[in-house]
Amino acid sequence: MNNFNLYAPTRILFGKGQIAAISQHVPAGARVMVTYGGGSILRNGVLDQVRQALGERLVAEFGGIEPNPDYATLMRAVETGRAQHVDFLLAVGGGSVADGSKFIAAALHYRGEPWDILSAGGKVESAVPLGVVLTLAATGSEMNAGAVISRRETGDKLFFSSEAVLPRFAVLDPSTMFSLPQRQTANGVVDAFVHTIEQYLTYPANAKVQDRMAEGLLLTLVEEGPRLLAAPEDYEARANVMWAATMALNGYLGAGVPQDWSTHMLGHEITAVHGLDHAQTLAIVLPAMLAARRAPKRAKLLQYAERVWGLREGSEDARIDAAIDATRAFFERMGVPTRLSGHGIREPRLEAILGKLEAHGMTALGERDEVTLDVSRAVLEAAV
């Protein structure tokens, strides 16, 4: 096991009716701005519950944070927060709202040009305290320090991370997801699955607890994901998937082990060039990536085959093939295509995607820096 520094201080308030509990975790006398995205939380009663829990502490609302939250939008929220002397943020939504609100929280305290936080490594020493009411299980942002922010004006998509923006609490009420569209439910399951794989399916590091936890999350997603498509209001299945998605990226899986993340990096560029959803790109890249790197990942692929898919018969190569096939079949069963052609993209813009990878310095990805542009090209060609 490698050394690690694990810090996951976000309080999780999990279950039915827990939105009311935020009243105990937002300071009395706080001046709270609620941030959110589209209108679904207006329709399903979530925003009403939040307003009721906050009472007079609610001094501002800022809606319209879009998927892949835009810098310009967020800076308007910063203006609102400043004007209202806001000293607590409550993000109500999915990963984009959480990520965007982390940036707002940091920018409200930042001395200097906030764009530097994203583009120039400007250090975020403090931030307005932040809570999250999660309404879409997927990204894990509700319990970690990272955020991805886009700037449409310049075509940038940048990441920052700071312990100062770790949410103070996150409310996870599975019933808030009953009305999600199938596509978002499925994308969330795929996203959590691939987050887990990126921290697990590398090379053996003798981290037995982390391996078993990862396998447990994968098994849970495989069992419960398809159930959600059949029964969107199955509370227990929603609960298991919601908790699995948070656990997949709160730091516990990745503590003390090598990490990959090459599937994510290729996926980001596919989204930039072809406009697919983030999880859609992961479902396309991962099976091809595993096939291309079956040699360096051999030991963990065999472990994955046995412990997640129960594959114990046949030659090692046959088990690896079967595990990759099972991964692909799982995504397809979730209604998420695993080839670019599944989205009608029969001639992907390979040079544009590879050019972006190169421009972003993504020329030696993966747990052993082995994913060169040539490997990325082969993966993309195999993913058509």
Next chain:
Amino acid sequence: MNNFNLYAPTRILFGKGQIAAISQHVPAGARVMVTYGGGSILRNGVLDQVRQALGERLVAEFGGIEPNPDYATLMRAVETGRAQHVDFLLAVGGGSVADGSKFIAAALHYRGEPWDILSAGGKVESAVPLGVVLTLAATGSEMNAGAVISRRETGDKLFFSSEAVLPRFAVLDPSTMFSLPQRQTANGVVDAFVHTIEQYLTYPANAKVQDRMAEGLLLTLVEEGPRLLAAPEDYEARANVMWAATMALNGYLGAGVPQDWSTHMLGHEITAVHGLDHAQTLAIVLPAMLAARRAPKRAKLLQYAERVWGLREGSEDARIDAAIDATRAFFERMGVPTRLSGHGIREPRLEAILGKLEAHGMTALGERDEVTLDVSRAVLEAAV
């Protein structure tokens, strides 16, 4: 899954050489008192590393905190802390030192009689900030809010819990355990194993992530525990056991699920009456407890049999028998007897033990309050 409120903000600094990292996590200018137990940390270099990391922040040392830390000892530490205007505590040792230091931290801030914290539910609103350098993996105290304190003068053994005493950080360097006596190593493995069982082996609550995590910890302890007896300086095995023991009681396993803890309650009284180590009592009680409650625990016993011990053949009853036998055999393999007679106790003082249980109100234990004094009697009789 049941609702839960999970808060585990302790920063984990894990691995070789991490004691040096405490210098980054104790405030500059802090006035630190180091608390510890016996002399082992003097001999193995751990205290020297701590002194070096703290430098001028170290203003007091308080040694001599005993196993089952005594109120009188701890109150002497409080006096030292007050005299030295201490504003940070660093506990260096195992669970007893961590527990004792939590009480010292609370008592230093408490207005009123500190004994009330233990005996009268005195609420701990704040405490001196506390860090832990763990040198014995077992109790999980390094990452939770609880502490058990004894008062030899009155024969009391009492518990308190407060988020104010959650350690700010815990250093887990597996190599600090290389020189542990076999008995302490074995006790630690059994303690972590039974902590896990108490939160897992109850009745199904459809908490798939928690179940898989628990099974992962059990499998890790079963695989790595015996290895440690054969090779006490196996860093990887120490690391896996150390991390498993912390994860076994930091709140994640018990979140959203029923919990038992009857084995612990019986064990406490056996320690009080017969003086066995805490883990020794757990190894004696658990197999008998599982056998006595095989009906209400049937579904989880079958799951445990399959997923932890690989038992898939034979009748359900045969698999349950085999799982209980395997549990017993594991403890024995760790060198920890699983019957009172294994410690030479052929005529246990049943009435004294049951009398204490009754006096402490322990007359309806377990996840469904089903462990009456009659059940406890039967368990104890079966454990001779």
